[in-house]
Amino acid sequence: MRVEDFVTFNVYIIQIYFPLNFIGTFWRFIRQSWTDVELVLEILKVNESIKDDPNAIEANINAGKIEFKNIRFTYDYKLASEDQRIILDDVSFTVPAGKSFALVGMTGSGKSTILRLLYRFYEIQQGQILIDGQDIKRMRVNDLRKSIAIVP
Numbered sequence: 001m002r003v004e005d006f007v008t009f010n011v012y013i014i015q016i017y018f019p020l021n022f023i024g025t026f027w028r029f030i031r032q033s034w035t036d037v038e039l040v041l042e043i044l045k046v047n048e049s050i051k052d053d054p055n056a057i058e059a060n061i062n063a064g065k066i067e068f069k070n071i072r073f074t075y076d077y078k079l080a081s082e083d084q085r086i087i088l089d090d091v092s093f094t095v096p097a098g099k100s101f102a103l104v105g106m107t108g109s110g111k112s113t114i115l116r117l118l119y120r121f122y123e124i125q126q127g128q129i130l131i132d133g134q135d136i137k138r139m140r141v142n143d144l145r146k147s148i149a150i151v152p
Helices: 003-045 111-118 141-147
Strands: 066-074 086-095 126-131
Touching: 066 111, 086 111, 086 126
Parallel strands: none
Antiparallel strands: 066 086, 066 126
């Protein structure tokens, strides 16, 4: 094969390869997008696990004093008690109104869990969380979430 023939052959191959590569990349993008849409649709089908009490009260948060009283929590509450991994066990503390508060600790010590419980993303198995003396279990979830904010 002469050099000119070799170069011509390579140019033809490259001209075929680049559009095919583009189509392959575009196809992967479409497939990933479709997978993402399916995941979002699955999430939308999930029922909320936290339901408002039929006698729920409106959140009346003014000062913002937060109290955690004897909190016990596990994500594995549906498992037998010997298989549960307790995340928080008999945790109690008070955050005075108008004061800054920091949660520090090692990874897995329950810092994020405490915030999730405050927002009622999960229900506690034991104890109480009070804001201005009101049990958050008795508040409407949307009212509670609109009334508080956390600055990371």
